[in-house]
Amino acid sequence: MxxxxxxxxxxxxxxxxxxxxxxxxxxxxxxxxxxLEVSDARRLSQLEQENERLKKLLADSMLDNAMLKEINAKKF
Structure with a gap:
């Protein structure tokens, strides 16, 4: 407005x-x-939030994977 x-x-x-x-x-x-129209701006905001959530999930997954590799390497 x-x-x-x-x-x-x-x-x-x-x-x-x-x-x-x-x-x-x-x-x-x-x-x-x-x-952008209001509906387009809202959709963009939703997509940005979803993208941020997915990036966090990916980072957590990569960290878990790295820790498991490190633990596995120490066992042998």
């Missing part, structure tokens, strides 16, 4: 002040979500 206000001519500083964000945050969000 604030993107539309800014595009409609409302100064960026006023939009930022109204929503309690810095202009740097505004432009960062604008570059990331600029052409």
């Amino acid at each position: 604030s993107r539309y206000k800014q595009e409609a001519g409302m100064p960026t500083a006023d939009v930022c002040r109204r929503h309690g964000i810095s202009s740097a945050t505004f432009y960062k969000w604008k570059s990331k979500y600029g052409g």
Whole structure:
């Protein structure tokens, strides 16, 4: 919504002040979500969260694998 206000001519500083964000945050969000509809932005957020969860699972699995290899190497 604030993107539309800014595009409609409302100064960026006023939009930022109204929503309690810095202009740097505004432009960062604008570059990331600029052409997306709300539903697309939500889906992107969900995908990023899922990606983060999968990365953690992979890291845990790799750590477990490395520990098992180390234990197995010490047995022989």
